[in-house]
Amino acid sequence: MTPQDMESRIVRYGDLQPCKTAFIDAHTPGSDQKENFTIIGGGVSESPDQHVHISIPHGFNIGAAGQPPKCRNSLHNHRTAEVFFVLKGRWRFFWGERGDAGEVIMEEGDIFNIPTNIFRGFENIGTDYGMIMAILGGDDAGGGVIWAPHVIQDAADHGLVLGENGKLYDSKKGESLPGGMSPMPLLTKEELAKVDCPSAMQVVGGYVRRYLDMVALAGEKPVKVIGETGIIRDKPGFEVDFITRGSATATKHQHDRPSVLMPVKGHWRVDYDGGSATLAPGDTMSVPENLAHSAQPSMTGEAALYHIIATDDAAGATWKG
Template identity: 75%
Template sequence: MSLSLQEMESRIVRYGDLQPCRTAFIDAHTPGSDQKENFTIIGGGVSESADQHVHITDTPGFNIGAAGQPPKCRNSLHSHRTAEVFFVLKGRWRFFWGRWGNAGEVVLEEGDIFNIPTGIFRGFENIGTDYGMIMAILGGDDAGGGVIWAPQVIEDARDHGLVLGENGKLYDSKKGQALPEGVKPMPLLTDEELKAFPEPTARDVVPHYVARYWDLMAMAATEPAKVIGENGVLRDKPGFEVELLTRGSIPADPYATDRHEVLMVMRGHWTLRWDGGQKVLAPGDTCAVPPGLRHALAPSMTGEASLYRVRSTGDPAGATWQG
């Protein structure tokens, strides 16, 4: 199998070319959340807005996205039915969870990765001093069928002109939009339904769902560090596996796999070579390598070099929280 330079470039989403959507979710007008930007890199993601740009539409069994936010901007409490994994590309972030966001929290630094348990309400905010970016891996081709919002998020959004229809689409009264005939507003979760959402503490979550970048860098000194997967530091099977690679652990010889592989550069510049050419990947770039393509990676410069490698697996993209 071979790819031309043009074909490979079409499978690379450059950090500098990312196109944001500022109206992706129901809290787009809510004060405190109205400056966030959502990016859909691979797959349809979970955006509720027709304005969302999708860079690569084909899904490899999972979705890749990102969120960019200025300091003090937060993403409102929501839940997913399948995996939502973040690693911090830039900045310092606080993740919090629970019905009201006060069941537990953890602060992540650059490179740290968080496999957020399914079925819990979660949110996050940039607590750094500059614009921050977190990269996301979402389980399943359809990313779990959308977002489940905490009731107060829907109520707050309605007060600021945004209504979510039961069809999962947003309607903005500030633009003169209204729910189409026959479409009802998304119903609020009842008190009985809310009881099904766990309220784990930080002690329940952090040791089993968070991996620190510098711990992984030490593990990846001579071989790839298995982060998420059957033998990973975080032992979930969410439909994909994640490894951290460094200059000391990248295979020297070209290799191929029968699975989809996505390369997400954390630090340094990496040269990707294959039968057909070579390209340089920079921090924040995302590359979708097709199954069967023999390829090799090598850092292009001296200094710190790391990337997250995500591969599809045969596991169903189901729940990860075991309780």
């Protein structure tokens, strides 16, 4: 693997290309300043404007959401796993059809394995532009987003209609539903009754892990954050490890499928057969299958990164209420 080949598999934070029209709430006041990023895989965007940085299948998708202060992402549901870690800022995650069933405040480095089959949203409550990085289960990210009914209704009041084909049509651009196309139907009362609504204690206790707690757990081996034997015991179709300076090693290893390295603190030098690269927080590196590699901090100071690799588990439901 040449350095040029590997550089094509690194998405630098400063090179991320945002989409401001990715979802149905792109015109809704309070949500109209958010930016969506699809880093690896097709993502779940409803807009043809969404740029995909790396389209190579990994068994999961990597994305990100960037939002200024007080901007929120509207309440929605996914059929597969959705994991976030906070890269920059301070964020409030909330859930329930109206967002009032529970909430958790998350700081930089914290990670949240959001259960499937619950409506969830998030808001930047910091004082500057914030960024959260996302892992979505499956190569097709579960077939899109399921919106709370009021989100679809609010969007229509501001000119955006979601077709039953999962695509957006913007009346402000002169667009309308094609002939024979119906709008995406709202969930019925019966369907809404089947959506889970766990308590804050159930969600925070089972699915949130704090950065400083993981640093304290870190020793000479990486902390398995999400996995069958992880500190979040789940099988969402991928595993997530947390690596710090003490658990990093110069010994090279390889996997039989692509893996992803995502620094959250410090700079990391990745040595691989054929060359090396240095990653900073916010960078995303796709390591090819069967390529021997290692990752170590390249400077003194605090250093941590998340490592993601697919498993053979179905990217299915995580909530076990």
